[in-house]
Amino acid sequence: MTVSGEINGAKQVILKNCQSPGDIVMLTAAVRDLHRSHPRKFLIDVRTPTPELWMHNPFIVKLDEKAPHVRSIRMQYPMIHSSNRRPYHFIHGFVNFLETHLALHIPVTDFRGDIYLSDSEREPIHAFEEAIIEGRGYWIIVAGGKLDFTAKWWNPQAYQRVVDHFHGDIQFVQCGDAEDWHPPLSGVVNMVGKTTIREFIRLIYHTDGVVCPVTFAMHLAAAVEMPPGKPKHRPCVVLGGGREPPHWEAYPFHQYISTVGMLPCCDHGGCWRSRCQLVGDGDEKDSVNVCDRPVQVSPDLRIPQCMQMIRPEDVIRRIEMYLEWAKYDRQPAPLVA
Numbered sequence: 001m002t003v004s005g006e007i008n009g010a011k012q013v014i015l016k017n018c019q020s021p022g023d024i025v026m027l028t029a030a031v032r033d034l035h036r037s038h039p040r041k042f043l044i045d046v047r048t049p050t051p052e053l054w055m056h057n058p059f060i061v062k063l064d065e066k067a068p069h070v071r072s073i074r075m076q077y078p079m080i081h082s083s084n085r086r087p088y089h090f091i092h093g094f095v096n097f098l099e100t101h102l103a104l105h106i107p108v109t110d111f112r113g114d115i116y117l118s119d120s121e122r123e124p125i126h127a128f129e130e131a132i133i134e135g136r137g138y139w140i141i142v143a144g145g146k147l148d149f150t151a152k153w154w155n156p157q158a159y160q161r162v163v164d165h166f167h168g169d170i171q172f173v174q175c176g177d178a179e180d181w182h183p184p185l186s187g188v189v190n191m192v193g194k195t196t197i198r199e200f201i202r203l204i205y206h207t208d209g210v211v212c213p214v215t216f217a218m219h220l221a222a223a224v225e226m227p228p229g230k231p232k233h234r235p236c237v238v239l240g241g242g243r244e245p246p247h248w249e250a251y252p253f254h255q256y257i258s259t260v261g262m263l264p265c266c267d268h269g270g271c272w273r274s275r276c277q278l279v280g281d282g283d284e285k286d287s288v289n290v291c292d293r294p295v296q297v298s299p300d301l302r303i304p305q306c307m308q309m310i311r312p313e314d315v316i317r318r319i320e321m322y323l324e325w326a327k328y329d330r331q332p333a334p335l336v337a
Contacts, residue, residue, distance in 0.1 A: 010040060012063050013102075016047040017075040020146070021197065024048050025113035025219040027075060028057070030094035030106070032114040035059045037106050047072075052197040056116035073101055083248040084269025090248055111252060113223030121202045122227065138171040138189070139319075140203060142212035144182035148285060150277040152213045154239050154307050155297045156183040161312035162211065163187050166319065173207070175200060175217070209235035209322060211315065214249050222251040235322040237315055242266030242306030243273060255318040259306040265292045266306060276304045 017027055031044055045063035046054055054060050063070050077093025079086070088096075091113075095106050143159040145152045163172050163185055171189065176182035178193025195203065201224060204210070210221040221236040233253035240246055240258040242265065250256035260266045265273075276291035293305035 010043045012043045012045075012067070012070045014045045014047060014063055014065055014070060014072045015075050016072055018049055020216065021050045021053065022216040022219045023077075024050050024053050025115065025216070025223050026077070026090050027094050028053060028114040028223070029091050029108070029110070029112065030075075030098055031057075031059050033095055033106050033109050034098060034102075034104075036109050038104060050197060052201075053115065055198065056118055057114070058116070059114075073098075080248070084245050087247060089250075111222070113219055115201060115220065115223045115225075117201065117205060117225065121198070121205065125202065125206055137208040138173050138206075139209040139211060140207045140217060141172045141174050141185070141188065142176050142182075142210075142215055142217045143174060143185055144176055144180055145213055145215060146177075146180045147279050147281065148274065148283065150181070150275045150279065151243050151271075151273045151291050151304050152215065152241070152307075153181070153277060153301075153303050154213060154241075154310065155301075155303055156185070157297070158310075158312045158315075159211075160185050162315050162319070165312070165316050169323075170208075170319070172211075173203065175203065204234075207234070209237070209319065211237045211239075211319070213239045213241075214244055218249075218251070218254065222254070231325075235319075237318040237322075239307065239310055239315065241304060241310065242271055243304070244270040255321070257310050257314055257318070259309045262309065263293060263306055271306075273304070276307075277302050 015027065017024065034042060034044065043061050043063060044059060045061055065072065075094055076097055079088055079093045079096050091108055091111065095108055099106050141159065141163065143156055164187065167187055174185055174188040174190050174192055175195060176192045182192045184190060201220060204220045204224045205227065210217050212218050218236055218238045221234045226232060226234060236254040238254055238256045240249060240256050242259045242263055245260055246256055246258040260270055265271050273291045274285040274289045276294050278286045280286065291304045294302040295305050295308040296302045297308065
């Protein structure tokens with residue numbers, strides 16, 4: 001293990017990780033908590049595929065990777081391998097790894113990632129492409145997912161039933177990466193493939209709520225600050241199914257719909273299978289670690305039974321509960337005798 005150098009007593013460390021944006025949101029929390037627990041002891045830089053997530057972050061400095069006193073750490077979260085039996089959340093994963101490699105205790109201080117906005121990003125949205133949503137409330141809906149983890153997918157017809165139920169009451173904005181699988185929904189503002197990461201963060205900041213599977217959007221829903229005058233926590237309904245143990249993924253103020261423990265394949269915790277729908281891309285995920293209980297929901301789509309068990313009515317009721325809370329919050333508190 002290389003010994004890091006020091007400048008004015010501060011050790012210089014570059015944290016590296018090449019995983020997905022949701023993972024990087026968790027890494028932002030580890031950097032925050034390292035600085036909070038050991039202030040002025042470290043100069044931290046990062047190397048990740050999504051530098052946009054580090055914009056405006058006060059804890060990041062630029063370090064020269066080739067400098068003699070700079071140490072690099074390839075960040076991992078091996079704690080995930082014991083997630084079915086140990087009571088820890090994803091947010092502890094990178095922190096635990098850092099504690100081991102820096103020989104320090106790093107308490108987790110906030111149950112959220114650490115994303116920063118500019119003043120302009122906090123300003124009201126005037127227009128996104130053809131969708132003018134200024135002055136209107138809207139919910140973000142992510143109705144698909146990445147091709148490498150198709151075991152997280154839900155039936156697009158079920159998403160459509162959720163959208164149709166709230167027609168005239170909620171304007172849904174469908175978001176997602178153009179390179180992923182996002183079947184188009186009707187009655188939504190289609191922003192799939194039309195936002196940068198910073199624009200998506202801005203949409204999250206201004207949204208009234210989020211509906212999604214276990215994905216980047218749920219982590220941003222918790223990590224991005226709330227606008228003034230809004231509730232303290234952003235409504236988010238997450239379709240978890242049986243893939244991950246809920247205590248590893250769920251945030252305390254989200255409605256996380258889990259079916260862990262309801263089928264033989266997840267009676268011990270999350271199954272952690274990668275794919276249900278096969279992609280045909282040559283990846284071994286098409287033959288290894290495939291869902292045990294696929295359900296054919298259309299001629300060209302199969303989803304896990306644990307996801308099929310989640311009904312549109314389950315999601316609708318969670319959203320309605322948030323809407324009821326918002327309605328009651330605007331009314332005077334009842335008198336107590």
